[in-house]
Amino acid sequence: MTVGQGQFSDEGHSTMTEYQGRIVLGEDTVAELADRIGGSVFAPEDAGYAEAVAGFNSRSRQRPCLVVAAAGAADVRTAVAFAAARDLPVGVMATGHQPFPAADDFLLVTTRAMRTVEIDAERGVARVAAGALWSDVVEPAQAEGLAPLNGSSPLVGVVGFTLGGGLSPFLGRSHGWAADHVVAIEVVTPDGELRRVSPELEPELFWGLRGGRSNFGIVTELEIRLFPVTSFYGGGIYFPADNVEAVVRAFPEVVRDAPNTFTCSVALLNFPPVPEIPEPLRGRFLAHVRVTHLGSDEEAEKLIAPFRAIGEGILDTIGRHPYGAFPIVHTDPADPFPYEEQGALLAELPAQAVDSLVESAQLAAGGLLTVLEIRQLGGALADRPVAASPIAARDAEFNVWGATVGPPEVVDAGMAMLGGMVERLSPWSTGLAYTNFAGRDDRAENVFTADDLERLRVLKRHYDPRNLFRVNNHNVAPE
Numbered sequence: 001m002t003v004g005q006g007q008f009s010d011e012g013h014s015t016m017t018e019y020q021g022r023i024v025l026g027e028d029t030v031a032e033l034a035d036r037i038g039g040s041v042f043a044p045e046d047a048g049y050a051e052a053v054a055g056f057n058s059r060s061r062q063r064p065c066l067v068v069a070a071a072g073a074a075d076v077r078t079a080v081a082f083a084a085a086r087d088l089p090v091g092v093m094a095t096g097h098q099p100f101p102a103a104d105d106f107l108l109v110t111t112r113a114m115r116t117v118e119i120d121a122e123r124g125v126a127r128v129a130a131g132a133l134w135s136d137v138v139e140p141a142q143a144e145g146l147a148p149l150n151g152s153s154p155l156v157g158v159v160g161f162t163l164g165g166g167l168s169p170f171l172g173r174s175h176g177w178a179a180d181h182v183v184a185i186e187v188v189t190p191d192g193e194l195r196r197v198s199p200e201l202e203p204e205l206f207w208g209l210r211g212g213r214s215n216f217g218i219v220t221e222l223e224i225r226l227f228p229v230t231s232f233y234g235g236g237i238y239f240p241a242d243n244v245e246a247v248v249r250a251f252p253e254v255v256r257d258a259p260n261t262f263t264c265s266v267a268l269l270n271f272p273p274v275p276e277i278p279e280p281l282r283g284r285f286l287a288h289v290r291v292t293h294l295g296s297d298e299e300a301e302k303l304i305a306p307f308r309a310i311g312e313g314i315l316d317t318i319g320r321h322p323y324g325a326f327p328i329v330h331t332d333p334a335d336p337f338p339y340e341e342q343g344a345l346l347a348e349l350p351a352q353a354v355d356s357l358v359e360s361a362q363l364a365a366g367g368l369l370t371v372l373e374i375r376q377l378g379g380a381l382a383d384r385p386v387a388a389s390p391i392a393a394r395d396a397e398f399n400v401w402g403a404t405v406g407p408p409e410v411v412d413a414g415m416a417m418l419g420g421m422v423e424r425l426s427p428w429s430t431g432l433a434y435t436n437f438a439g440r441d442d443r444a445e446n447v448f449t450a451d452d453l454e455r456l457r458v459l460k461r462h463y464d465p466r467n468l469f470r471v472n473n474h475n476v477a478p479e
């Protein structure tokens, strides 16, 4: 049955059919698009399709009816115009670090091939193409004595991270959200136009993009601010299972009066017994203390004294490091794996909340949950710059987040346990989650304040009234 007939351009018509409940694009249609794309186009039956849709989270299940692996902004424009002409929903993926809810029958634009980064040291700005990873930015920025507001993993995409708010565990508490330090954005909006937006050019769209992710289009390039930072004092200490409760109880003491130059988080980890995990950590339940300090070594040591008082730790990487060594702090995994996650924002962490975390730690020791972490927010992350981007996490003091890894039955049981832990923390929750750590709850109401959501809806009605951009983006429905 033919369900759609779209005119892609001024010349050429093509077919779109439905087969067994799935949208199928005719060979003529795919060929017409492929002719206009500098990168690659994959239909589900093509050899490269599975690789093209695969992301870092191998549990994500997405079955687009077409993938455009864009080589540049022109390809993004072509792909969006093609989708708009057929009323096809559009999704975008750089690395696939964000868990992808099940999604079928849409056009997926991947930006992996767009990794150009240019550093303008004089302006203290990096121009970053849509598919660049943090490792692509940190290295050339450091060559100029500068650092971006990057996240814990060198492999996360700059654009996805920044459009979700962008919590840097290194420079966030001293400088604020990455989204608040975007200088300009180039974006292909649902009408297929490539626009440059900034505080002066289409300021409302500039506001909404920096938190609204792909609700308003596909960003092809970001200009982000860099800061003069070349080293930090920090790293991680892994404590054995016996010390987990003491570490959880020391955390609030350490962070209570910490300066903005100091950032700390604690992760409770169940490391699997696999060769990729180094021997002292393999197959163990541990508490991982992560620290970054931009002040003196002595001041940092004074701040972490309550952790030091607990014991030596199994592995300790705390010391002065060049900024480029940032992955040493969180030691995030490099290879794809199947996981689910959930997060919650806490307004405060009183003694009862710490008791609840200790109780969760005891449950986590059973092994179902792979990681449960608490990060301190606050400092410059609580600031409201002029035209502050729509980030609900600026109203919170802490972010709690957990994840489970493994086959479906393990993940399902682990998520049920994690849901219970988050529920028990609800008396201290702000009621919202931080976009980048929200996990499976993909509702816009879960990550935006009511006021921001209302304003985002107005913007959505203007730029995407048909809600074509509704895949994996905490969709802001126009109505």
Ligand SMILES: Cc1cc2nc3c(=O)[nH]c(=O)nc-3n(C[C@H](O)[C@H](O)[C@H](O)COP(=O)(O)OP(=O)(O)OC[C@H]3O[C@@H](n4cnc5c(N)ncnc54)[C@H](O)[C@@H]3O)c2cc1C
Pocket (backbone or CB within 6 Å): 055, 092, 093, 094, 095, 096, 097, 098, 099, 111, 130, 150, 151, 152, 153, 155, 156, 157, 158, 159, 160, 161, 162, 163, 164, 165, 166, 167, 168, 169, 213, 214, 215, 217, 218, 219, 220, 332, 333, 436, 437, 471, 472, 473
């Ligand atoms: C190991 C690990 C460590 C992490 N550490 C941090 C951290 O320290 N701080 C933090 O804030 N977050 C962190 N995150 C979360 C991460 O920032 C989010 O998952 C983010 O969405 C990943 O962006 P991505 O482009 O790599 O992923 P993708 O899954 O490719 O993209 C995620 C979403 O971003 C949007 N997007 C991507 N590219 C574009 C584009 N060109 N135009 C418009 N929208 C786009 C889309 O909505 C897309 O669905 C971490 C995640 C992992 C797995």
